[in-house]
Amino acid sequence: MEGTTPVIARTREELAAARSRVSGTLALVPTMGALHEGHRSLIRRAREIADTVAVSVFVNPLQFGPDEDFDRYPRTFAGDLAACAEEGAGLVFAPSRAVMYPAEPQVTIRSGPMGEVVEGAARPGHFDGMLTVVMKLFQLVRPDAAVFGEKDAQQLAMIRRMVADLDVPVRVVGAPTVREPDGLALSSRNRYLSELERETALALSQALRAGGDAAAAGSAPSAVVRAARAVLDKAAHAAPPLDLDYLVLVDPTTFTEIDDAHTGPAVLAVAGRVGATHLIDNLPMRFGPSEI
Ligand code: PAF
Numbered sequence: 689m690e691g692t693t694p695v696i697a698r699t700r701e702e703l704a705a706a707r708s709r710v711s712g713t714l715a716l717v718p719t720m721g722a723l724h725e726g727h728r729s730l731i732r733r734a735r736e737i738a739d740t741v742a743v744s745v746f747v748n749p750l751q752f753g754p755d756e757d758f759d760r761y762p763r764t765f766a767g768d769l770a771a772c773a774e775e776g777a778g779l780v781f782a783p784s785r786a787v788m789y790p791a792e793p794q795v796t797i798r799s800g801p802m803g804e805v806v807e808g809a810a811r812p813g814h815f816d817g818m819l820t821v822v823m824k825l826f827q828l829v830r831p832d833a834a835v836f837g838e839k840d841a842q843q844l845a846m847i848r849r850m851v852a853d854l855d856v857p858v859r860v861v862g863a864p865t866v867r868e869p870d871g872l873a874l875s876s877r878n879r880y881l882s883e884l885e886r887e888t889a890l891a892l893s894q895a896l897r898a899g900g901d902a903a904a905a906g907s908a909p910s911a912v913v914r915a916a917r918a919v920l921d922k923a924a925h926a927a928p929p930l931d932l933d934y935l936v937l938v939d940p941t942t943f944t945e946i947d948d949a950h951t952g953p954a955v956l957a958v959a960g961r962v963g964a965t966h967l968i969d970n971l972p973m974r975f976g977p978s979e980i
Contacts, residue, residue, distance in 0.1 A: 951976025
């Protein structure tokens with residue numbers, strides 16, 4: 689573990705001063721804090737691709753719906769800073785809401801059709817708010833690269849699309865989902881779960897594994913979805929129950945659903961609520977002849 693305290697920038701001026709002192713390449717890891725092993729793996733990936741790593745810690749109000757958990761979202765800055773220091777981040781940008789949004793933004797990023805399907809259909813406006821803050825972070829931090837978790841597969845696809853469509857000069861890098869030994873994908877929201885809720889939540893990764901096993905055995909997309917759905921159907925009757933938002937098998941670049949004629953990469957994506965906690969997970973897979 690590194691243990692060197694990163695420079696902390698809370699204002700635009702402090703960030704600009706810290707940024708001007710960075711020599712070589714800079715990779716940004718945007719986060720909403722409550723850092724866990726998944727975030728640490730993103731910082732480690734960022735260190736592999738750049739000379740200096742910046743981590744942003746900002747719970748972005750724009751990407752939460754009115755009935756979502758913005759107020760209770762975990763804020764653990766002291767622990768986040770310790771994690772950044774241990775992983776060797778050089779800079780932590782932790783702006784307040786007033787620094788990030790000095791005025792209510794009128795011009796924002798529209799996520800387009802991909803932002804209205806799957807997770808975007810379950811959380812209207814979420815991807816517009818997410819892309820807007822990511823674009824602002826890119827403008828403020830001016831990184832050469834940015835690292836995002838593949839657990840938020842649709843978010844990652846949308847950021848790649850924004851960068852391509854708007855010619856944003858940032859290399860976007862994905863890093864694999866980190867899981868607990870029993871399969872639960874790491875998420876800052878896992879800390880909301882009671883022991884029983886956590887048991888039910890395991891159905892998400894178990895469903896993905898059932899789908900992944902079916903795909904590996906050569907099943908068609910529709911059979912893969914059926915295999916995963918069987919696991920989720922059981923969890924719908926558990927105590928507490930899983931309230932499924934969606935289970936879809938999609939093209940990883942457009943997030944449109946695929947059919948049995950599909951060949952090439954796909955993502956099996958699932959989301960649901962256990963108690964008041966919204967959880968998502970996904971598994972990449974491939975159909976048709978394997979790549980040489
Ligand atoms: O994945 C997250 O934590 C957030 O959506 C992000 C990318 C930091 C934007 O607020």
